[in-house]
Amino acid sequence: MPELPEVETVRRGLKKLIIGGHIVQVKLPYPKVISGDSNAFITGVMNASFTAIDRRGKYLLLRLSNGHTIVSHLRMEGQYSVEPREATPHKHTEIIFELSDNRAVFYNDTRRFGRMVLATTGHEKIDVPSLAKLGPEPTADDLSLDYMVTAFAKSKKPVKSFLLDQNQIAGIGNIYADEVLWQSKIHPETPTNSLSRTVLAVLRQNIIDEMARAIKHHGTTVHSFSNVFGEVGQFQNELQAYGRVGQPCLRCGTTMSKIKVGQRGTTFCPFCQLKPNSVI
């Protein structure tokens, strides 16, 4: 499931492959992938070239030469690939951008959750309101400790749910939420506003470090994630909490437990991830 490191990996791959690519035809086997008017989408991208690939949170921003931006969210299993133009679409290919150099950009999505929408470059936050609400990127420059102290004090939600809220911090998903909470020795059901500044400082550093490490390893492949070159990520080999239910905690040896927090499967160590009021 693409979280920020996986989306960043896709962005870097697309940047290498499709910048300068000129769209001469669009095929839309699954129109629902487009939010809004699919005919207007096709008209809006035709005869334009890809000029840049940006990212905000888990959103990809595919910049076009005609002043438009394709805002693309991969959700659970969305994937891009670049194929020969005559390649046969896959069972789950939802949109194909045919390029003038006899290649084609395929967007495939097994679970059909991903969506894309056409925005006016520079007005993305107006055209796609969810972009405007996104919290800071999980980097040292954007995610300050002061911001975290202020934001976390406003919510009583379980901290796991809070971390998954893209309006608070952009880019964290289920895998990395479990990882950073384990690293920070915080129980996932701890009320967000009960975390001290000291604990938040540890959590902040773990979030920043974990995201950077995952990007370096080209993301995590748990189900089907691969980059535009068809290569899987490597970070699943580095995971310390997610997916380790029933196995011994790598820190204390206690059997890892699994619970539901806000509808999300959550793996944690019941011994070293203490409930509220924990002190590090």
Place this chain on the structure above:
DNA sequence: GCCCTAACCTGATTGC
């Protein structure tokens, strides 16, 4: 405004 839940969707897994 905050929080929780259902819905979206399909492949893999589990249970009978």
Place this chain on the structure above:
DNA sequence: TGCAATCAGGTTAGGG
């Protein structure tokens, strides 16, 4: 073996 139920999860809409 085969079918049905359950699970996985990011985001949004709707209800309390």
